[in-house]
Every structure is written in C-alpha cells, then in structure tokens.
Amino acid sequence: MTDLPPTGAHHDGPVQLYLDLLKRCVTNVIYQDPPISPPWVPQTPFDLEARVDGLDCPSQAHTMVGFARLDNLRELTERVLRDGVPGDFLEAGVGRGGAMIFLRGVLKAYGVADRRVWLADSFQGFPEPPAEARYQLRDVYPELAGEADEGRRQAAEAMKALFLRGGSADDVRENFRRYDLLDEQVRLLPGWLADTLPTAAVQRLAILRVDNDLYDSTYLTLEHLYPRVSPGGYVVVDDYHFLDECRQAVHDYLKATGEPEPELITIDRCGVYWRRES
Template sequence: MTDLPPPGTGHHSPVQLYLDLLKRCVTNVIYQDPPISPPWAPQVPFGLEARVEGLDCPSQAHTMVGFARLDNLRELTERVLRDGVPGDFLEAGVGRGGAMIFVRGVLKAYGVTDRRVWLADSFQGFPEPPAEVRYQLRDVYPELAGEADEGRRQAAEAMKALFLRGGSADDVRENFRRYDLLDEQVNLLPGWLADTLPTAAVQQLAILRVDNDLYDSTYLTLEHLYPRVSPGGYVVVDDYHFLDECRQAVHDYLKASGTPEPDLTTIDQCGVYWRKEI
C-alpha cells in the first residue's frame, strides 16, 4: 500500500504539475504535430479538440488516447497503489508507448519501485487476420466501401505504415528514454501475442489495458491475462465503443470463460473499464 495525497488535493503540487505536463507531452499538445490523414483525404492541420479527445491519429505524438483516457489511467493507477492491489501494469497493443510512459511516470512520481510496466506488442504491425474475422476497414472508414479489395488493402497498409512510424521495440524504448523513464521496471514483450502471452513472466496485474483493435488480439489478451488480474484490479478496453469487433471479443471471452458480465464504466466515446470482483 502506498500513501498518496487524497484525490482532488494538491493541484499545484510538484507531482500534479509533473503528471499534467507529462500528459501534455505524450499527447504533444505542446508542439502540436499534425494528424496522419487517410490516403484518400487531404492533409489536415493540428486540432486541439480532436487531440485532447483522442480522435485523431498523431504523426509524432507518443499516444493517441487523449486526455480522458490518460486521466482515467492515472486515477486507476493511484487507486490500486492506495488500496494495495497487488500486481504490475500491462498494455497489449502499445503504439508508440505513450500510455505506459504515462503510467511509468505516475509510478516514478510516487516513488514506487516494486512494480513493473509491461508492453506487449508485435512491434511490426497487425497480424494477417483469418478469413472468419469480421473486422472490416470499411466499417471504420466508409469512404473505402466502394473501392476494390486490393485498393482497400493498399490504403489500409499505407495508414498502418504511417501510424506505426516510431513503433518498433527499439523506438518505444527510445521514447521511454527521452522522458528519463527507461529502467529495469520497463519490460517489453515483442512478438505475436499468441506466442508471447501464454509464457510471459507476468505473475499478477493490478491494471490490464487492452488496445489491440482486432477481435483475435483482444480475445487472446483477455484469455491469457484476465486470470492474472488481481481481485480489485482493473481492466481497461480502449476501443470498446469504437470498434464492434473489440466489443464483441470482450463479451465472447466473458461468456466462454463463465465470467459474469462486469459493471462497465464508460471513460469517453471510445474506452471503458471495469473492476475485477474481489
């Protein structure tokens, strides 16, 4: 159990000021990089509202999740520290690493040295989905609906290549280093989740953050890691409200595992979280 200041106090304390600045840095609302535009659309300038709400795809920022989901991640991290919920922090599907950079910053701000952050990702893009997976790019980008399959595939690959710029394992480590947050408490799990998660040296999790986008990856993450979430710990699903396949994978896993439907709390227009029953 870690002694923390009560919620809502110390708004001008060094910890509060540091974490607020860190949030602004990982989202890059300071230097305001333009978002990546789809290949079929003209380049658009930086928009503060879209970045704060996590609705654009940054060209340089280290995360695209926006303020509300980062604030939620901080709040949940502080809760598990305050309540003494055992375990580490793991994100599956890490992008450029910004969300876990923020969590590592929270731990450092409070002097926590006995917990790790884990980042599980292929660090080489998305796996080729099997034919039965129902995720379709046109469901997210209707502009592609009239294109031929090959054109749609090429457009998708172009967007993924742009978004994953800076997303290799070495680049994610470098991003941590730039914030002076790369140390022995930061652990990367590179490789396809089906290969890495079953044998990952993760004993207990206080927070599991799922940001895989695809059905199979979301299901695999829950299948292998939800049993390791400590009672009283939290599960955050980033794209629950945004991607039907992500939402379906959550409920399919809960049903298949015999887990009662949890009381979901909406974070923003994309994400939800729930607390694992004690």
C-alpha cells in the same frame, strides 16, 4: 513513497504539475503535430479538441488515447497503489508506448520502485486477419466502402503503416528514454501475443490495459491475462466503443468465464474499464 492524494483530489503541487505536463507531452498538444490523413485527401490541420478527445491519428505524438483515457489510467493507478492491490501493470497493444510512458511517470512521481510496467506487442504491426474477420479497413475509413479500387486499398494500408511507424521495440524503448523513464521496471514482451502471453513472466497484475483492436487479439489477451488480474485490480479496454469486434471479444470472453459479468464503466467515446471483484 510519496503520499497519494485522496481519491479524485489533485492539487497544484509538483506531482500534479509533472503529470499534467507529461500528459501534454505524450499527446503532443505542446508542439501540435498534425494528424495522419488518408493519402487521398489534403493534409488535415491539427485539431486541439480532437487530440484532447483522442479522436485523431497523430503523426508524431506518442499516444492517441487523449486526455480522458490518460486521466483514467492515472486515477486507476493511484487507486491500486492507495488500496494496496498487488501486481504489475501491462498493456497489450502498445503503439508508440505513450500510455505506458504516462503510467510509468505516475509510478515515478510517487516513488514506486517495486512494480513493473510490461509492454506486450508484436512491434511489427497487426497480424493478418482471417478473410472472414468482421474488422475491415472500410469499417474505419468509409471512403473504402463499396467497390473501392485497389489503389485506395493500398493507400489505406500505407496510412496504417505510417501510424505504426515509430512503434518498433527499439523505437518504444527510445521513446521511454526521452522521458528519462526507461529502466529495469520497464519490460517489453516482443512477438505475437499467441506466442508470448501464455509463458510471460507476469505473476499478478493490478491493471491490464487492452488496446489490440482485433477480435482474436483482444480475446486472447483476456484469456491469458485476466486470470492474473488481482481482486480489486482493473481492466481497461481502449477501443470498446469504437470497434465492434473488440466489444464482441470482451463479452464473448466474459461469458465464457461463467462468472457474473462485471459492470463496465465508460471512460469516453472509445474506452471502458471495470474492476475485478474476485
């Protein structure tokens, strides 16, 4: 395995150059695809700052998480490798696969061949939320607040479908293949999380990345997978600061464990992470 740099130290060697380019590719700041715009407004032009900050909805890029969350994912991966924390890496809520493409690239760059990258997703969009769910389209798109007409609601559903386009299991595999990162270390867990996670062949995790958006999916992921996170491993929650119900699910689960709540560290305007101590 290629030697890891000291914590926080990255130099302009081949590994750094490769991973920096990979980050720019999965976010597509190279060709700068425009974001998906709500159908009722003109096409929004590409905004480099928004893409770097992970605050737009790319039409083509393989991830929307931005540079800070990708840099954090790399740093945490290097930490668990450096510290010898046992376990694989899993993301629940995959989208187009870009974040885990990047993580797989980190493992490839350091010659790590004995850990798997798991991708858990329905690969068919979001489940229908219960009628009483706190998360509603109007929470994300203020244009839908109040007495929005049915046409706009249908338009918002169409926009969500456009974002998820390219997120089928076959599409995600193809995205990995395009980076020459599809191999036996990449494992997909297709299906609703309630069906796949309880019996998933995942023994231990060094990093669990949660990007489910919805309350039930976030809680369920933590319920079934947090106990498998190794001491010294990390949990990353992508939309903690962005979606109220995601944040509520995190605290409800941590409270239910009866353990002292860990220190949650902010990554950017959306994500947080914490280290599992025991």
